[in-house]
Amino acid sequence: MKKLINSPDTVITDALRGIASAHPELTVDIENRVIARAEKVPDKVGLVSGGGSGHEPLHGGYVGHGMLDAAAPGEVYTSPVPDQILLATQAADSGAGVLHIVKNYTGDVLNFRMAAELAEDDDIRVVSVVTNDDVAVEDSTFTAGRRGTGGTIVVEKVAGAAATEGADLDTVARIATEANERSRSFGIALKAGTVPAAGKPGFELAEDEIEFGVGIHGEPGRERGKLAPLHELVGYALDAIHADLPVDGDVLVIVNGHGGTPLIELYGAFAEAVAWIEGHGARVARNLVGNYITSLDQEGFSITVTLLTDELTRLWDAPVSTPALRWGM
């Protein structure tokens, strides 16, 4: 295993030290592993997300104006613990309640639920929205039902914008739910990522083999197949999404790298996605192309499609200032 690390034991702590130094607008509690906005916004619904590490910039990179108030990063590919999520919830709370945005993995759902109960004991009202946008498989290694992947970024952005506008907790939760319901994702891996503590790739693929429908922790997808030209891979992903939720009208498209795939290839994938979507009579109204929800050094990509409404477009366009997304201010 070749990695830029001091040791597998210090990967998270070292990254959190780096995040703390790079982003003085954030407060990073390295010991308890909570990343929060340095300045609390009074009377705003707080937004908290979290999950295993290894998906950077998710979620810490989305803490800031117009998006999350706090994030709880667990060990690599491992859920944060309830006390840690409680601390993040307390950091995000300014009296208007807190939304938990939880990717649908069994450990995450359980630990966020326990944290929500602890927060209620603390008189913080919590509503949870579970994201499950990945159409690849029903049930998976760590999940009952569908997995939450790239759609989570859309949920965090639009819910964050709504909270920033002053919407109440139920409204913010309604918007988060709607964004999740209108988002679908599909991922394809060329080479698995390597968890530092494991020291070898999560799965092995032959030189001409790829995994269709891979999860963000290297969970198996629908099938293994042969490497094919990019337009066929993008077509496979979008066919899978379209079969589940027809791609129609104005859509937001995220072409996301898994961490080990360079931007030049992601732009090529985006070009093919636009061609596919326009060929199906829809319009790519908004986009992101880059590394937004990664799987360590995995080579591969995912596509997320969100069917926009006027309200979702407006909230997507609203100003945001976080380490990983910044516009309008």
Next chain:
Amino acid sequence: MKKLINSPDTVITDALRGIASAHPELTVDIENRVIARAEKVPDKVGLVSGGGSGHEPLHGGYVGHGMLDAAAPGEVYTSPVPDQILLATQAADSGAGVLHIVKNYTGDVLNFRMAAELAEDDDIRVVSVVTNDDVAVEDSTFTAGRRGTGGTIVVEKVAGAAATEGADLDTVARIATEANERSRSFGIALKAGTVPAAGKPGFELAEDEIEFGVGIHGEPGRERGKLAPLHELVGYALDAIHADLPVDGDVLVIVNGHGGTPLIELYGAFAEAVAWIEGHGARVARNLVGNYITSLDQEGFSITVTLLTDELTRLWDAPVSTPALRWGM
């Protein structure tokens, strides 16, 4: 070779199609390979850069308000041709002259010079600044003298800010020169990138071996050595920089991924860089952590240090809106 491409022949065209679709604020001439701002700013000094492709987001990702006016991407790791650079220069020209920002590689320097002569025939005044911030080696595979690498981003940012403020061509060139002279870089590779047309990595490293001082096209560095803990690698890079230009006062630090290295590791590297720099009595006043000048899917990182002045800090902080850098607006 596993890549997300249609074929090695279409990599650049496919990426340019993607860039065109993703960024409507840019005009992309796919046939002639010029990326320019869709709206020309009257009476502003124009800024043009370019070079081989495979370093994305460099340079196309830095075209926009406050930075470049046009970029000319060549074939992968290959200089753009003079006619192409001339088109970029014409696109950038609005009557106040054009600055060419050229990374020091023999082909780039030659082709930009020819393009500058063609532009002068066209009554466009051109001044060129050649970047050569990489301290790793004197002379290299494609270069007489030092190579231009991460410092080029700093040069493009501060010169772009000066031009946006209304500075004249000589002033913009003076600031670009100063930013280059105050910047130093050093890169370390864990695994070489693969040029699509070549089909295999540019060089081979054993499982425990790394390249110290690697160039952005996989050129050899100072030596091959053993993989070591991250703080030692960062120390090696900063020692090399410090020996050439003492790290002192307020500095800008860019911890840059080569394309195949995930963000979690880059943040760890940044933490070690901050510790080293503070331990040497200097202060990290500004930073970037992420993929800013890549080498296809190469695994590794580089560190760029710029010794700031009040003027450089102000110009770095000035509003910028490009695909890859955006703040203040």
